Amino acid sequence: MAMMAALSSVLLIAPQGAMAETIFDAMAKAYQNNPDLNAARAGLRATDEGVPIAKAAMRPQVAASASGTLTRLERATGGADFYSGSAGITITQQIFDGFQTLNNVRAAESNVFSSRETLKANEITILLSAAQSYANIARDQQIVSIRKQNLAFLREQLNAANARLEVGEGTRTDVSLAEAELANAQALLVTSVAQLKQSEAVFVQIVGAAPRGVKQPSPASKSLPRSLDQAVAISMRENPTIIAAQYSVDAAGFQVKSAEGAMLPGVVVQGAVTRNTGNASSSSPNTTASITARLEVPIYQGGAEYGQIRQAKERLGQQRILVDSARASVQQTVVSAYAQLEAALAVISATKQQISAANMALSGVIEERKVGQRTTLDVLDAQQTVLSAQESLVAAQRDAVVASYSVLAATGQLTVRSQGLKVAEYRAEDHYEEVKDKWFGLRTVDGR
Template sequence: MSILRRTALALALATAFHAVPYGASAETLAGAMAKAYENNPDLNAARAALRAIDENVTIAKAGMRPRVTGVAEAEASRTDLDVGRANPFTGVRNGNRRTEAITSSYGITISQQIFDGFQTLYRVRAAEANVLANRESLRAQEISVLLAAVESYANIARDQTIVSIRKQNISFLKEQVKAANARLNVGEGTRTDVSLAEAELASANALLTAAVSSLKQSEAAYVQIVGETPRGIKQPSSAKKAMPRSLDNAVATGMQENPNILAAMRGADAAGFNVKEAEGAMLPGVSLQGSVFKSVNTEQGPADNLSGSVTARLTVPIYQGGAEYGQIRQAKERLGESQLLVDSARMEVQRTIASAHAQYEAANASIAAIRAQIGAANEALNGVIEERNVGQRTTLDVLNAQQNVLDAQEDLAAVQRNAVVASYSLLAATGSLTVRSQGLEVAEYRSEVHFEAVKDKWFGLRTVDSE
């Protein structure tokens, strides 16, 4: 067995032995996605934001509900009266009388909007449409986080492979330096051969340092996305579950399932209801108001009394300075904008799907070609080494052949990563990269649970736990 093959086998065994720390289980790609889905702070913040948006429906429905106001007031008064006969010389009366009174009242007023030109109705419908739009936006963010977890996992697998390759290269180059020195000592080599091998070894050490740095950066990104330190990362395989059969099938699925398209459509629905709400300002309104008040007085004041009233009011807007017309035109322009954004979202999704599909096909084709290249490069390297040993090749030839092997191996690591990321990017673009489609072992967040709990809530200050 050649020196190169013995070194490669030893390093491969060492890498396999140290890949997973003692007592720690290796992390799978599905496990990393599940942890990111559960732990990612940006995703949890987006869920909290959606729960806040759910409350807009309750706020809008308040326009249909009565308003109750309690009122209490108290008034104290004092009156001093001069009484008795006045002094004829000074005009001052020789007596006075003081009167004190405390008057208090309390009561309740109830107001109910009967008709407001359908403004409240359409305000509620717009709020519900916005909730649906933001649910889709949340789903898009969930897909984005899952894809980011895939990318960070695949990046670590790639960087680990590159570090391992460069370590093997250093071991090979150390052997070349020893061999060059040995040939120099017996008069079969030159000092130039030794210098070339040493220079290549120094360069390889620098490249290894850069690879280790890249690996640490990928691990830091993994912790940020997944929330845990990576352990036992293995080379992942491309996506299999829910993969489209063809590009046409992928585009058709994306047009129906991509959350960005659905969010834009729901946004257009909300904009349409906003137009109806703005037009309602031109219609008459009807309201009722009832009140009951109790007055309580001191013995010296007027008698206590209880009073009540019911008032019906009809308001007909005639002219409000032109603001209502501007608001209607503004709402219509925003509706047009929302409808155009739906078309834009569809075109963007179609472009993303086509790009991801092309990248996936190109990566798979490159994998097969580079594997063949590696096999040929290894055979060439072994032949050059043998020829160098009999004096037909130089050390420079060996180093060049080794560099060809190294480049091909690193290219393979890169395209394997690209194939994995492109396959999951294709799923993400079609809207199929979900907890359910991938069978991830994590509880799926159900945003409708919180919505159903708060949409008709009349009272309460405590937030609803929807987990």
């Protein structure tokens, strides 16, 4: 019992990094650590500031001013100094500007919503890249293992060929064939090890940490659509790229209204208080106050206002076309990914049968060679068939994993919440709520 207690203590204090890492762990780390994703979040926070900037046009503008003048007057009887000064404060309030500010605020809010969906699309892309890099490492590790086993098998065949040559049952040709195949297998192993290192480097770039205990993952199952039609329908509703494009249409529509507002009258009220002091005049220090209301009616501004309205309308038309383009692109991605998934699953089933049959054939060829009915070349050919089938199975398993997560990504379902990733979800709404009505302050929400 003492030994078991000691073992339990060791397991409890063992570092988490030593534990096997799943594909979900890799996606969670990428969600938290990926620099491109963190940069996109910072970009969204900058976009959030567009709302208080737009609202500022309808808030009071306060300005203070002060001035002083010193005059030296020289006379025959002597000199004299005269000074005067003034200090004042002016408050300007926009009362009506043709609804330009209102529409600019709405456009800024639509841009925020569009940027949120763009951030969600970036998150999905990073999660998919993490899943793909994890699956690539699992594939490359298995290929290295398969080729090591193949190398050991070929060494046995070379030893057997040499043994038969010594007792006069084989030929020098059999030995040469075995040596050539062994050398080729060594080259293939070196290539597969190099490919594994490259996949690990990509994993570190995306996830931000070295892979540990990578195992062959299964295709995605959480939130995976049951049919192609269902996948396409979900993607049309929930793909963030499409939703972002729709919000961009809203923003462009508000920009049209804002541009049209430049042709409407505007009303501004301004109040000023000024204090005058000094001995430059005979009057005593005095304070003046004034309130001014100004109505501005634009009649003609050189034609710029008309060009801006036409420009805004063309941009609105452009954004509407981009929505159609986004829908077509997403649909193509869903159909392609779903087809790849179905093909990969079919290849896995067929290849497993091929491996079983190829192993039986290899065993039979080896037995027939022992009685002189087969040659070393037949054995090597049969082994090559087994090797190719094993590597095809590993590649198909990788393709099935990547295709399944690609389907989730295209439908907008590859998220922290849907996959149950063990990482805190980034809430873009929190920053927006903090800054949307801010009147002043230089520090950002995180204290910078």
